[in-house]
Amino acid sequence: MKGSINKLLYRDALLCTLMTFIVAGLLYFAFVNLSILDPFEKAFKDFKFTDMYYSERFNETQRNNKIVLVNIKHADRFQLAQAIEKIVEQKPKVIGLDIIFKERKLEFTDSILKNVLLSNNDNIVSAYFHDEDSIVNSDDYFKTENQIKGYINLNLNGQNTVIRDFIGVKGDNVKEFAFATRLALASGYIDEAYALKELRNSIPINYIGNKDVFLNFDIDEISNLNEIPALKDAVVILGYLGDGNEQFDIEDKHFTPLNKDWVGRAVPDTYGVTIHANILNMLSKQNLIYRVSTVGTYLIAFVFCFFIIVMGLKLYKRSNFMFDFTEKIIQLLLSVLLLYLALLLLQSNIFINIVPVILLSLLSIEMVCYYEYLVKYLNKKFKWKSHLL
Structure with a gap:
C-alpha cells in the first residue's frame, strides 16, 4: 500500500513539474514578445544575482602587483613615446598599448613614436577593434614587422550592457586573439595550445576588483621618475583611466559586475584597460570560471522543482491550511538558499545562471494548488488516480 502511494506521489510530482515548465514557458513567451514589457526584459537581461559577489569582493589578498596600469590621460604622441621608452x-x-593611433598627426612626433615602436617591436602588444563588419587599426605608418596585435572589443556579441564574459580567441581559418590573450601569451602565462583549447567560447570574467587592485601610475609620474622597480618583470598596460573627474568621465568606461548598484545602473564603473587587466590576471593564474550550460541549468532546475513539489504535495495532502500558511515563507527561504548556493559555487569557480532555477522553484510551489484542480478534472473524466485524491 505504501509503495503504491509513493508511486502516485512521484508520478504527481513529475506531472506537476512538467506543468510548471509548460506554464513558465508560456509566461516567458509572453514576457519576451509583448513590446510593453521590453523595458523589464532589458532590465533583467542586465541583472545577475551573482554580481553581488564581485561588487563586494575586493580585499588586499586579491592585489596583483605584476600587472601595472599606466593612465595615459590625453597625452600627446611625444609624451607617449617618452613614457614607453x-x-x-x-x-x-611585456608592454600593452590599449591605444589606437587612427590617423597621422604631426610628422615630428609621429616619427618619434614610430621609432620607439619599431625598436621595441618584440615586447609590445598593440590593439585593434571590430566595428560591425570592419576592423579599426592604427594607421599603417605605425605598423611594424611581425607586429603583435589583439582585439580590444569587450562585448563581441553586442547584446549585453554589462561586461561579464570574455572570448579569448575567435575565427577558424584566420585566428584572432583578444588583447588580454596576447598579453598572456607574450608574457608566458599561457601557451597557444591552452588558448585555443580554453578560450574559444565565451567564459565569465573572474574579476578581482577595480583599478585599485593593480599598481597604477599616471603618465606624468612615469616620465618624471628615474627608476621604477615595480615595472621590472611586470606586464605594463597603457590605457585611459580618467583625467581628473572620474565620476562624470565615461570615456572608454563600461558597466561591469564591480558596480555597487546591482540594478538601475546609471554611470559606467570600470575603464576598459582595467577590464583587460582583470582578464589578464585570470589568465596568468589560469583561474578560469566554468559555466554550467543552459541545458545543465534547466536540468538542475527540473530536479529542484521535482523534489520541492514532492514535499509540497505531502504538506498539501496533510493540511491545506498549513500549506497556504507556510507557502510564502518556504519561497523566501528557498530563494535565499539557492542564491547562497550559487555564490558558494562561484567561489569554487563554477558559474550557474541561478535566476531560472529560483523562478522555476518558486513557481513550482504555486503550481501545487493548481495541480489539484487538474487531477480532479482528470479523475472525473478518466478516473485518474492521484496522491491528492
Missing part, C-alpha cells in the same frame, strides 16, 4: 628601460615582461 622609460618603461622599456625598467625591463618589463
Whole structure:
C-alpha cells in the first residue's frame, strides 16, 4: 500500500513539474514578445544575482602587483613615446598599448613614436577593434614587422550592457586573439595550445576588483621618475583611466559586475584597460570560471522543482491550511538558499545562471494548488488516480 502511494506521489510530482515548465514557458513567451514589457526584459537581461559577489569582493589578498596600469590621460604622441621608452628601460615582461593611433598627426612626433615602436617591436602588444563588419587599426605608418596585435572589443556579441564574459580567441581559418590573450601569451602565462583549447567560447570574467587592485601610475609620474622597480618583470598596460573627474568621465568606461548598484545602473564603473587587466590576471593564474550550460541549468532546475513539489504535495495532502500558511515563507527561504548556493559555487569557480532555477522553484510551489484542480478534472473524466485524491 505504501509503495503504491509513493508511486502516485512521484508520478504527481513529475506531472506537476512538467506543468510548471509548460506554464513558465508560456509566461516567458509572453514576457519576451509583448513590446510593453521590453523595458523589464532589458532590465533583467542586465541583472545577475551573482554580481553581488564581485561588487563586494575586493580585499588586499586579491592585489596583483605584476600587472601595472599606466593612465595615459590625453597625452600627446611625444609624451607617449617618452613614457614607453622609460618603461622599456625598467625591463618589463611585456608592454600593452590599449591605444589606437587612427590617423597621422604631426610628422615630428609621429616619427618619434614610430621609432620607439619599431625598436621595441618584440615586447609590445598593440590593439585593434571590430566595428560591425570592419576592423579599426592604427594607421599603417605605425605598423611594424611581425607586429603583435589583439582585439580590444569587450562585448563581441553586442547584446549585453554589462561586461561579464570574455572570448579569448575567435575565427577558424584566420585566428584572432583578444588583447588580454596576447598579453598572456607574450608574457608566458599561457601557451597557444591552452588558448585555443580554453578560450574559444565565451567564459565569465573572474574579476578581482577595480583599478585599485593593480599598481597604477599616471603618465606624468612615469616620465618624471628615474627608476621604477615595480615595472621590472611586470606586464605594463597603457590605457585611459580618467583625467581628473572620474565620476562624470565615461570615456572608454563600461558597466561591469564591480558596480555597487546591482540594478538601475546609471554611470559606467570600470575603464576598459582595467577590464583587460582583470582578464589578464585570470589568465596568468589560469583561474578560469566554468559555466554550467543552459541545458545543465534547466536540468538542475527540473530536479529542484521535482523534489520541492514532492514535499509540497505531502504538506498539501496533510493540511491545506498549513500549506497556504507556510507557502510564502518556504519561497523566501528557498530563494535565499539557492542564491547562497550559487555564490558558494562561484567561489569554487563554477558559474550557474541561478535566476531560472529560483523562478522555476518558486513557481513550482504555486503550481501545487493548481495541480489539484487538474487531477480532479482528470479523475472525473478518466478516473485518474492521484496522491491528492
